[in-house]
Amino acid sequence: MLSQLLWHPAVVLAGLFVVWFVVSLLRRPRLPNTPIVGSRKGDWFPLLQAQCRNTRDFKTALELAYAEARLILVPVAGEGDIFILPLADIKFITDQPDSVLGFSERAFEIFQIDYTFPDPTIPRVPLHETLFRMKLTPQIGSLVPDLADEAAWAFDTHWGSATTDDGWHEVRERGQPRVVGLPFCRDPEQVNNGMAFAIDIPLTSTLIKLVWKPLRPLLAPLITIPNRLHTRRFRKILISEIDRRLRDYDKHQRDPEDNKTLAEAQPNDSCSGRSRKPKPPATLTFIQSRVSDEIHDEIVSVLSAHGGAWNKRALGQLEKLDSAIRESARLSSIVPIGLGRTVVARDGVMTPSGVHLSRGTKTSVAAYCIMRDETAYPGAETFTPFRFSDQRNGNSTQRGPKTDDDDDDDDDDDDQKKADHVRRARMALPTTNPDFLVFGYGRHACPGRFFAAAELKLILAHALLSYEFGILPRKPEGSWVGITRIPPLQATIRIRKRVQA
Numbered sequence: 001m002l003s004q005l006l007w008h009p010a011v012v013l014a015g016l017f018v019v020w021f022v023v024s025l026l027r028r029p030r031l032p033n034t035p036i037v038g039s040r041k042g043d044w045f046p047l048l049q050a051q052c053r054n055t056r057d058f059k060t061a062l063e064l065a066y067a068e069a070r071l072i073l074v075p076v077a078g079e080g081d082i083f084i085l086p087l088a089d090i091k092f093i094t095d096q097p098d099s100v101l102g103f104s105e106r107a108f109e110i111f112q113i114d115y116t117f118p119d120p121t122i123p124r125v126p127l128h129e130t131l132f133r134m135k136l137t138p139q140i141g142s143l144v145p146d147l148a149d150e151a152a153w154a155f156d157t158h159w160g161s162a163t164t165d166d167g168w169h170e171v172r173e174r175g176q177p178r179v180v181g182l183p184f185c186r187d188p189e190q191v192n193n194g195m196a197f198a199i200d201i202p203l204t205s206t207l208i209k210l211v212w213k214p215l216r217p218l219l220a221p222l223i224t225i226p227n228r229l230h231t232r233r234f235r236k237i238l239i240s241e242i243d244r245r246l247r248d249y250d251k252h253q254r255d256p257e258d259n260k261t262l263a264e265a266q267p268n269d270s271c272s273g274r275s276r277k278p279k280p281p282a283t284l285t286f287i288q289s290r291v292s293d294e295i296h297d298e299i300v301s302v303l304s305a306h307g308g309a310w311n312k313r314a315l316g317q318l319e320k321l322d323s324a325i326r327e328s329a330r331l332s333s334i335v336p337i338g339l340g341r342t343v344v345a346r347d348g349v350m351t352p353s354g355v356h357l358s359r360g361t362k363t364s365v366a367a368y369c370i371m372r373d374e375t376a377y378p379g380a381e382t383f384t385p386f387r388f389s390d391q392r393n394g395n396s397t398q399r400g401p402k403t404d405d406d407d408d409d410d411d412d413d414d415d416q417k418k419a420d421h422v423r424r425a426r427m428a429l430p431t432t433n434p435d436f437l438v439f440g441y442g443r444h445a446c447p448g449r450f451f452a453a454a455e456l457k458l459i460l461a462h463a464l465l466s467y468e469f470g471i472l473p474r475k476p477e478g479s480w481v482g483i484t485r486i487p488p489l490q491a492t493i494r495i496r497k498r499v500q501a
């Protein structure tokens with residue numbers, strides 16, 4: 001009788017629940033005694049109630065955390081207990097080795113990679129990171145003509161009749177993955193599958209994080225059905241091309257004189273490790289409210305100085321465009337917290353303010369607030385497109401102004417030149433610093449940022465050269481969902497074909 005009762009499904013489930021509860025309590029990082037954003041005096045369950053409040057209004061939670069200027073706990077549904085470190089501790093975070101503050105451990109948690117990636121072993125081996133750093137970035141120069149070509153094609157295709165007649169048109173921004181080279185990058189099925197997978201990851205990882213942990217292994221495979229479908233379809237199209245290239249490559253190995261075969265087997269794209277048709281992540285928000293003749297004139301003058309064709313040097317000279325994109329990213333970055341890490345050191349780690357964080361603790365910084373701090377960015381809430389180009393050229397009273405030392409001594413001239421060079425580089429779009437966290441900072445700063453910067457400039461240069469943008473009465477607002485800022489996806493922009501002077 002007793003054994004029958006013990007094996008009753010309800011008793012077994014209850015037993016499993018107790019075991020899970022005890023194990024998770026034991027495994028949960030011990031929380032240091034820090035203030036909790038969102039908890040109120042008299043709360044019965046401070047962490048839980050704070051979690052509900054912070055999830056409903058994460059922007060306010062983050063602002064409160066930042067204002068404290070010290071280590072503070074911000075519990076959020078789905079994300080757990082996040083410790084926000086103050087701006088002053090950024091160097092401490094980036095100085096820690098991966099064996100103390102783990103980058104990939106946190107990335108796996110944020111994107112639930114074990115479930116959302118059909119093959120999680122791929123992101124576990126950090127090959128892609130080396131590939132972007134060592135292969136992609138040094139080749140940006142040779143990719144520029146193809147990227148420019150692809151940007152033009154993408155606009156002509158997706159903005160349809162706006163590219164042929166002279167009237168005003170309402171269009172939606174679009175981003176299209178261009179990763180596999182021609183003709184695949186223009187295959188609508190390939191493009192749709194690639195885009196769908198990029199959306200699957202944040203969407204399904206958010207859903208999975210809302211599922212009670214012990215049930216995840218059961219429910220995640222159902223939630224991620226779209227991920228697997230899109231990858232399978234993408235892979236099917238790609239495999240045939242890879243097979244063909246491998247065959248051609250083998251043929252060339254057997255007959256090294258046959259250079260034509262090699263060129264065909266190794267076109268300039270990512271299948272060959274030489275990316276050709278990459279993703280143009282369109283972000284056109286700033287030009288819809290600020291159609292800038294100044295940027296247009298800069299583009300025209302730089303392009304004509306380079307004989308009408310884009311190259312890496314020409315892109316480097318688009319200082320105003322570069323500045324406007326950097327400023328737009330500063331204000332509109334979709335990731336409000338940055339430098340996400342997990343404490344992985346067995347004995348935990350001691351923060352500069354003397355708080356001990358035990359193994360498993362999640363840390364971040366309030367990137368949204370840092371990039372809106374008046375100390376670094378006077379008039380921080382206002383979109384100031386030439387904020388960074390003015391600083392580059394010493395026309396600004398902001399941080400990093402040009403020195404007025406006009407000494408004509410040779411050494412001083414050299415020093416001045418070096419200082420000028422450093423100051424200019426510090427203001428360029430892909431440059432990271434503790435005040436500009438769009439691409440992260442330190443050893444894990446985004447290795448794709450130089451490529452992304454070149455691509456964005458080519459896209460926007462083409463857009464501004466080819467179209468006029470109607471001014472909207474006000475900037476379309478995005479929204480906050482938990483810790484993510486969602487851009488105004490349904491917003492449209494008014495465009496008309498530019499009449500060439």
Ligand code: HEM
Nearest residue numbers: 129132339340438439440441443444445446447448449452
């Ligand atoms: C506007 C576009 C992009 C933005 C805003 C962006 C932003 C970021 C951020 C914030 C991080 C984390 C850095 C940290 O925590 O310190 C990151 C990491 C990373 N990004 Fe990007 N990224 C962009 C484009 C790209 C592109 C085009 C690629 C590849 C071609 C890429 C590849 C990576 C990789 C591999 C990492 C992980 C680096 C590591 O493991 O150390 N990103 N990115």
